Amino acid sequence: MSEYIPTFEHKMIDLKWQKKWYQSDLFEAEDFSEKEKFYGLVEFPYPSGTGMHVGHVRAYSSIEVIARKRRMEGYNVLFPIGFDAFGLPTENYAIKNKVHPRKVTDDNIETFTNQLKSIGFSFDFSRVVDTTDPDYYKFTQRIFLKLYEKGLAYKDKTYVNFCPSCKVVLSNEESQGGVCDRCGTKVVQKEKTVWFLKITDYADRLLNGLGNVDFNDRIKTEQREWIGKSQGASITFPVRDSDQSLDVFTTRPDTIFGATFMVIAPEHPLLEILSDRIKNRSAVRDYKEKAQTKTEFERVQLQKDKTGVRIDGIEAVNPLTDKTIPIFISDYVMMSYGTGAIMAVPAHDERDHAFAKEYDLPIVEVIKGGNVDEEAYTDTEKGELVNSGFLNGMSVKEAKKEIIAYLRKHDLGDKKNQYKMKDWAFNRQRYWGEPIPIVYCEKCGTVPVPYEDLPVTLPMVEAFEPSDEGESPLATIESFVNTTCPTCGGPAKRETDTMPQWAGSSWYFLRYVDPDNDQVIADLDKQKYWMPVDWYNGGMEHVTRHLIYSRFWNQFLYDIDEAYYEEPYQKRTSQGLILGEDGDKMSKSRGNVINPMDIINEYGADTLRTYILFIGDYEAATPWNENGVKGCRRFLDKVWRLQNNVTEQSGVTADTEILLNQTIQGVSEDIETLKFNTAIAKMMTLTNEWTSKKAVTKKEFEVLLKLLNPIAPHMTEEIWNNLGHDTWLANQPWPQHDPDKLIEDEIEIAVSINGKVRATMQMPTDSPKEKLETEALKLDNIKKYTKGKDIRKVIVVPNKLINIVV
RNA sequence: GCCGGUGUGGUGAAAUUGGUAGACACGAUAGACUCAAAAUCUAUUGCCGUAAGAAGCGUGUCGGUUCGAGUCCGACCACCGGUACCA
CATH class of the missing domain: 3.10.20.590 (Ubiquitin-like (UB roll))
Incomplete structure (x- = not known):
């Protein structure tokens, strides 16, 4: 029997193995290896000053375990990490403490890297990317120029959140509840001309691409709803006694005979164009002004009460009934969706019905089946068309087809798809972001910076506070703004807006494949080998924006032959939130934040890793529990103490053979389906069995060590070493179960x-x-x-x- | 409002195709070891009840299908997430 070995000293063991791992090339991916590749990806962190959160640990742990298991299964694994380091918190911190954001970022990245290593994550640290590195954002700028070249980047007016007191443009996060985050002043909407990316051109492809990837249904559904495709028709309604007309989008062209009035958004351009004919101009103007000052909150609150003003002097014609119908302005019609104008069919649309009741407008039933005087009848399955001329007697489905054919024939409209998704407002009026590589020349107009002049670097200046009038801080830096036109050589001014947070993260997964390439974003052969990402895990909160934006960029890059595959991610999963011990969301203000570094100090990295995976269903939210941490440490202690019970016997003993094989099978399967909690439970059962028997053969024990290694790599590697091996446990083949030995006699x-x-x-x-x-x-x-x-x-x-x- | 998810002991949670509900862990109680504590080990632990066992009751609520329902169906309630006058 071996001598007594005390319960393990985690600090020494953690450091010992981390040092060995990171000094070796154990976790480095090999380009073009003969082995089958596995590309596991986690969302790279924003390196904030507060360092790592237990949420990060949970987010990375799944792919971490999968990556380690894949290595043992013989795959060539790419498991990279980097930093999404441009952004407001760093900039605000820098302003407050009078340090340059570059310095803040570098410090934070260093802290973060040390923390990642102290948990023992098997990232390939030779491929780290940093979005704020000019060698990286040079390519972010390049992608922007390519988009510009293809007409997918354009400038247009929009409204930005502006604080009149601080005189600063605010992000949505900084203007929650309609007030300025720092001074509490009511935020106003300020008109500004900014860059947009035409993501709507890719709407259908982003939708269709979902058919070929393995994202769970919830993720697919959220993406589909975000894109928000609806099929219908566009129809032109002439304005009576005028050469003007109103185009509307409707999903119910079949109800056109019931269109008894029209509603346009308060911002609709027709109001300007036909301004002379409007008799109640002041009432219209008043309503428009009131609508604009309404905050989003107020609009939502007043959702049910329909208000509006009838435009006196302008009327439309229903092209099917030839009847003259009134036009209203109302804020229930949005300028930002469709054409900003609707045909109102009160009999078959709830909103139009409410409006018609309010203003005593005619309600004409065109689909039989309901009582339209009482409420709108919106069913599309059962009803039959009435009061609709040549459509009478048809079903809704038939009528839609027929009316579209009619509209097309008479040049009144056509089939049309409409999307909820809007073009991507690609701008920020702050310092710490990628400069947009555009120059404005008096003679040549808008001129893209030539590719060979990239990157347009951020000037390293002392003062980078936002300017007074909502311009980017870059606008006040003359050495940056004033430049020469790349085309004519004359004086020119640079674009001073920077790119939004989402830019750098929209293509980083490609960069990991070839992080040092200074010619292209990533070599196509390397992309062909590594891409697509086999498994991407990240937060549910990024499912719409980040995931859609990055798929858009990847599809675009594919179109211009800079990406090898059309879809970047083969599989996507999401971890659940870790809540505070009180069951509330972890937050500084609630004082329930758990610092992972404290857990590492007290219990060790393996305990932290084991607990975070054992805590509950990986995809569900679950509260932290300090006693649960202790329990996991106790389990690891038991495994450690099994070293004392290793018998001289060779092979596998008959009475644990079945349990051992069941455990191999169960753990292997559970890891693949993210059921880490039950995988660990199965290993606990096995450990308990051997502990109570006070006997385990070396061969049996080694199976457990291999199964446990991806979860608790430090301690298992140490035991492996103690058992007399001088190889990496991390490189041992993954155990295989014997299918004949799963069932008891x-x-x-x-x-x-x-x-x-x-x-x-x-x-x-x-x-x-x-x-x-x-x-x-x-x-x-x-x-x-x-x-x-x-x-x-x-x-x-x-x-x-x-x-x-x- | 609409869409999706969840609801199981004191707690975190398990439970293939419907087939012994509560694996595993925490906590608790009792005991062993100890001068004592920690650690460790042993036993018990869904509720009710009992000397003990048996019986009874138990997966949000009500109903249904079935030999059998946490699992399937219908209605409802609660909580969480997404979305929001999207024409």
Whole structure:
């Protein structure tokens, strides 16, 4: 027997193995290796000053375990990490503490890197990317120029959140609840001309691409709804006695005979164009002004009350009924969706119905089936068209087809798809972001910076506070703004807006494949080898923006032959939130934040890793529990102490063979389906078995060490070493179960009477049904219940149970 | 409002195709070891009840299908997430 070994010293062991790993090339991916590749990706962190959060640990742990398992399975694994380091918190911190954001970022990245290593993550640290590195954002700028070249980047007016007191443009996060984050002043909407990316051109492809990838349904649904495709028709309504007309989008062209009025958004351009004819101009103007000052909050609150103003002097014509119909302005019609104008069919649309009731407008039923005086009838399955001329008698489906054919024939409209997704507002009026590589020349106009002049670097200046009038801080830096035109050589000014947070993260997964390339974003052969990402895990909150934006960029890059595959991510999963011990969301203000570094100090990295995976269903939110941490440490201690119980016996003992094989199978499967909690539970069961027997053979113990290694790599590597190996446990082949040794020779069969279990019996596996039945009826407790009763039916489920119906 | 998810012991949670509900862990109680504590080990632990066992009751609520329902179906309630006058 071996000498007594104390419960392990985690600090020494953690440091020892981390040092060995990171000084070796153990986790480095090899380009073009003969082995099958596996590309596991986690969302790279924003390196904030507060350092790592337990949420980061959970987010990375899944792919971490998968990556380590894949290495043991013989894959060539790419498991990279980097930093999404441009952004407001760093900039605000820098301004407050009078340090340059470059310095803040570098410090934070260093802290973060050390923390990642102190958890023992098996990232390939030779491929780290940093979005704020000019060698990186040179390519972010290049992609922007390519988009510009293809007409997918354009400038347009928009409204930005502006604080009149701080005189600063605010992000949505900084203007929550309609007030300025720092001074509490009410935020106003300021008109500004900014860059947009035409992501709407890719709407259908982003939608269709979802058909070929393995994202869970919830993620696909959220993306689909974000894109928000609806099919319908565009229809032109002439304005009476005018050469003007109103185009509308509708999903219900079949109801056109019921269109008894029209509604346009308060910002609709027709109001300007036909301004002279409007008799109640001041009322219209008042309403428009009121609508604009309404905050989003107010608009949502007042959702049900319909308000509006009838435009006096302009009327439209329903092209199907030829009737003159009034036009209203109302804020229930948005300028930002569709054409900013609708045909109102009060009989079959709830909003139009409410509006018609409010303003006493005619409600004409065109689909039979409801009582349209009471409420809008919106069913599209059952009804039959009435009061609709040539559409009478048709179903909704038929009528849609017919009316579209009619509209097309008479040049009044056509089939049309409309999307909820809007073009991507690609701008920020702050310093710490990628400069947009555009120059404005008086003679040549908007001129892209030539590719060879990239990157347009951020000037390293002392003052980078936002300017007074909502311009980017870069606008006040003359050495940056004033430049020469790349085309004519004359004086020119640079674009001073920077790119938004989402830019750098929209293509970083490609850069990992070839992080040092200074010619292209990533070599196509390397992309062909590594891409697509086999498994991407990240937060549910990034499912719409980041995931859609990055898919858009990847598809665009594919179109211009700079990306090898059309879809970047083969599989996407999401971890659940870790809540505070009180069950609330972890936050500084609630004072319930757990610092992972404290756990590492007290219990070690392996305990932190094990606990975070054991805490509960990986994809569900679950509260932190300090006692649970202790329990996981206790489990690791037990595994450690098994070293004392290693017997001289070789091979595998007969009485744990089945359990061992079941564990191999169960753990292997559970890891693949993100059921880390049950995988760990199975290893606990095995450990408990050996602990109570006080005996385990070396061969058996080594199987457990291999299964546990991806979860608790430090301690298992140390034990592996103690057992006399001088190889990496991390490189050992993953255990395989023997399919013949999963089932016990004898199993317990439950015997129930009328569905209630009354007895159990031990029977040989695969006993014939008849045998089970006769044996069951012999049991004392069963006789008690069957005595004097008719046995009506006996149901035998082999190897499971017997149900006797009396 | 609409869409999606979840609801199981004191707690975190398990539970193939409907087939012994509560694996595993925490906490608790009792005991062993100890001068004592920590650590470790052993036993018990869904509720009710009992000397003990048996019986009874138990997966948000109500109903249904079935020999058998946490699992399937219908209605409802609660909580969480997404979305929001999207025409």
